[in-house]
Amino acid sequence: xxxxxxxxxxxxxxxxxxxxxxxxxxxxxxxxxxxxxxxxxxxxxxxxxxxxxxxxxxxxxxxxxxxxxxxxxxxxxxxxxxxxxxxxxxxxxxxxxxxxxxxxxxxxxxxxxxxxxxxxxxxxxxxxxxxxxxxxxxxxxxxxxxxxxxxxxxxxxxxxxxxxxxxxxxxxxxxxxxxxxxxxxxxxxxxxxxx
Numbered sequence: 001x002x003x004x005x006x007x008x009x010x011x012x013x014x015x016x017x018x019x020x021x022x023x024x025x026x027x028x029x030x031x032x033x034x035x036x037x038x039x040x041x042x043x044x045x046x047x048x049x050x051x052x053x054x055x056x057x058x059x060x061x062x063x064x065x066x067x068x069x070x071x072x073x074x075x076x077x078x079x080x081x082x083x084x085x086x087x088x089x090x091x092x093x094x095x096x097x098x099x100x101x102x103x104x105x106x107x108x109x110x111x112x113x114x115x116x117x118x119x120x121x122x123x124x125x126x127x128x129x130x131x132x133x134x135x136x137x138x139x140x141x142x143x144x145x146x147x148x149x150x151x152x153x154x155x156x157x158x159x160x161x162x163x164x165x166x167x168x169x170x171x172x173x174x175x176x177x178x179x180x181x182x183x184x185x186x187x188x189x190x191x192x193x194x195x
Contacts (some may be wrong), residue, residue, distance in 0.1 A: 005063045006077055008084065009049045009056035014091040015191050016084055019045040019058035020067035020077055020152060021097055038098030040174040044184055045096055051188035055084055068095070068152050078155060085160050092121060092194060093156040093164035094187075098171060105138040106173060110166040112154045113143045117163035125165055128190035133182035134173070 022042035042058040049056035057080060059067055067077030084090065099108055109125055111118040119141075126139045144154055144166075156164040173179045 005059060005061050006057055006067070006080065007060045008080065009046065009054075011049060011055035011088075012053040013055075013191065013194050014089065015052070015054040015194050016081065016090050016093050017045045017048055017054055017056045017191075018081065018093070018095045018152060019056075019097075020095065022059045038174075039171075040180060041096045041098060041169075044169070044174070044180065044187075047181075047184045048188050048191060051184065052191040054191050054194075055088065055090060057081060057084065068097075069149055071150060072155070072159075078152065081152065081156065082160060085156065085162055090162060092191075093153065093160075093162050094121075094125070094191075095152050095164065095166040097166060097168045098174065099168035101171065103170075105140045106134075106170045107137060107139045108168040109139065109141045110144050110151075110153060110168070111141070112157040112164065113146060115157045115163065118153070118157050118165060121163045122165045124190060125167065125187070129183065129186045131182075131186050133179055134186060137173075 019041035021038045045056045045058045065075055067075060072078045107129060109122040111122045122141045126141060129139060130137060144151060151166060153164040153166040156162050173183055
């Protein structure tokens with residue numbers, strides 16, 4: 001399925017992968033500035049979905065809102081996620097992002113506060129990713145900040161009651177074809193477990 005701003009991948013297993021920042025988008029700030037897209041996050045979603053038969057959604061064109069932060073009422077991407085999850089009775093949500101530069105770890109996993117199953121999913125992802133070319137990478141698990149923002153991961157866990165994790169991946173992993181393919185292979189292996 002294709003829309004004006006994002007594409008949806010139909011799947012067979014109860015997992016939805018998302019790349020809401022694959023293209024430029026407007027940040028929720030008073031200045032309304034645009035943030036550049038996060039390279040290869042869409043490719044990670046597309047290839048993982050192809051490998052595992054999971055569902056997927058990714059931003060495919062520049063948009064005037066932030067699919068990760070703006071509230072559902074003014075966020076077509078978030079509305080589509082709600083429809084996909086409820087219509088297909090999905091059981092896991094994994095949101096793919098780029099990691100900001102100048103941090104001392106390679107991958108960050110964020111889970112919603114007070115959602116034990118989301119934390120368990122984060123631990124499963126941490127274990128699954130640390131194999132092959134990515135063996136030995138530094139992975140950190142964090143709670144989403146209690147700051148009133150409603151990321152997709154928080155929205156899916158609190159409103160749709162589905163375990164969810166946001167994965168932030170270092171630019172060097174996304175840019176390097178071998179490392180990116182290892183990430184996709186490791187994530188696909190985990191996702192296939194939910195058949």
